[in-house]
Amino acid sequence: MSRAVRDAAPHDPALRATLQRKLLDAPFDPALLERPELRARLARMLREEAPLLAPATVDVVLDELVDDVGGLGPLEPLLDDASVTEIMVNGPNRVFVERAGRLVEVACQIDAATIVRIVERVVAPLGLRLDRSSPMVDARLADGSRLHAVLPPLAPDGPCVSIRRFGARAVPLSAFGLEREVGSYFDALVRAGWNLVVSGATSSGKTTCCNALARAIDPAERIVTIEETAELQLVQPHVVRLEARPANAEGTGALCVRDLVRSALRMRPDRIVVGEVRGGEALDMLQACNTGHDGSLSTVHANSPDDALARIETLALCSDVPLPLPAIRQQLVAAIDGIVQVRRGLDGRRVITAVAELGTGGDARTRNLLTRVDGRLTACSPPDRPARRPEVDLAREWTSCAR
Numbered sequence: 001m002s003r004a005v006r007d008a009a010p011h012d013p014a015l016r017a018t019l020q021r022k023l024l025d026a027p028f029d030p031a032l033l034e035r036p037e038l039r040a041r042l043a044r045m046l047r048e049e050a051p052l053l054a055p056a057t058v059d060v061v062l063d064e065l066v067d068d069v070g071g072l073g074p075l076e077p078l079l080d081d082a083s084v085t086e087i088m089v090n091g092p093n094r095v096f097v098e099r100a101g102r103l104v105e106v107a108c109q110i111d112a113a114t115i116v117r118i119v120e121r122v123v124a125p126l127g128l129r130l131d132r133s134s135p136m137v138d139a140r141l142a143d144g145s146r147l148h149a150v151l152p153p154l155a156p157d158g159p160c161v162s163i164r165r166f167g168a169r170a171v172p173l174s175a176f177g178l179e180r181e182v183g184s185y186f187d188a189l190v191r192a193g194w195n196l197v198v199s200g201a202t203s204s205g206k207t208t209c210c211n212a213l214a215r216a217i218d219p220a221e222r223i224v225t226i227e228e229t230a231e232l233q234l235v236q237p238h239v240v241r242l243e244a245r246p247a248n249a250e251g252t253g254a255l256c257v258r259d260l261v262r263s264a265l266r267m268r269p270d271r272i273v274v275g276e277v278r279g280g281e282a283l284d285m286l287q288a289c290n291t292g293h294d295g296s297l298s299t300v301h302a303n304s305p306d307d308a309l310a311r312i313e314t315l316a317l318c319s320d321v322p323l324p325l326p327a328i329r330q331q332l333v334a335a336i337d338g339i340v341q342v343r344r345g346l347d348g349r350r351v352i353t354a355v356a357e358l359g360t361g362g363d364a365r366t367r368n369l370l371t372r373v374d375g376r377l378t379a380c381s382p383p384d385r386p387a388r389r390p391e392v393d394l395a396r397e398w399t400s401c402a403r
Helices: 003-008 013-024 035-049 055-070 073-080 112-126 180-191 206-214 257-264 281-289 305-317 325-335 394-402
Strands: 084-089 095-099 102-106 136-140 146-150 160-164 196-200 223-227 239-243 271-274 297-301 338-344 350-358 366-373 376-379
Touching: 013 035, 013 055, 035 055, 055 073, 073 084, 073 095, 073 112, 112 136, 112 146, 112 160, 180 206, 180 394, 196 206, 196 305, 206 297, 206 338, 206 350, 223 257, 239 257, 257 271, 257 281, 271 281, 281 305, 281 325, 297 305, 305 325, 305 338, 305 350, 305 366, 376 394
Parallel strands: 196 297, 196 338, 223 239, 223 271, 271 297
Antiparallel strands: 084 095, 084 160, 095 102, 136 146, 146 160, 338 350, 350 366, 366 376
């Protein structure tokens, strides 16, 4: 019987509550059991408690109990759905999911206490907590999904949870609306050692695009990835993944992205990939790009290539190094070669809308190399910046792309 059919089957909430109480008194720790073993033991308890229960109801009660003990309760069926890329709980019984880039509301019975209990189950093993004194928390699920939760009084309509999932299958550049020749040019930019920043709004596909660009990196190179929450899934064999750590329940032990950027410089990387720049680590990233780490990649929240540069400047000014703006701008122009702009359309499709090159003058301005016209990424002007790795002939690659 499918999960959808089982969810529709009627069952007695009192029976489920009785089994939960018996489970608390059981001579074993259910949290230590694998799901098949836990289900088998619960099935025996259920037969003892209600031997005449209909098979459809048995399946429903067992599914819910196993999800409560070993999963995320009523949210577990949504996590089992491969088409769901994001789960948003806006309070009791108000659940939305993203499928194919579109948000839809789903029927899910979940009260406030259950929402809080689910989040506490996730964050407790990580040394984190969620309560009125600490009403916001970020965490990562076992499958790599990113969880963010907010409690009242910050969320007056009830506890809110957002779970962003990351697909097990890598998405190629062609999924961003690129033709083969244009995709080959993107690969050439990465192989040529250009330092690229992927810019876009929230949920526009920045990390996915960065991951797709990184597939062109030579497998012989040593890559260090730095992320606040580990999302990148590089296929190369020589990858070191670093993930920031929030403060524990006592408010100590935090290690931010900036700390990891500094650590990465001591790990002999050929390339550094920073999942997202959102603070003072922007200055460290610029310095890393200017000290021989060609071909580095990063992402930033911005609405256009020019906005991306302005935002990186602002973030670099947020560091504890009191550099004047002209000095930061000089670092920026020397460090970053190109900006890749991504956007999510109203139909949910994510596309690359432009590729811009930084000018080589004193002021940080961009000019478009490629821009989307009538649904197609069209060549505007050839790049002025050379390849950082001369074995790649960017002029020839551009000629093939611009045909």
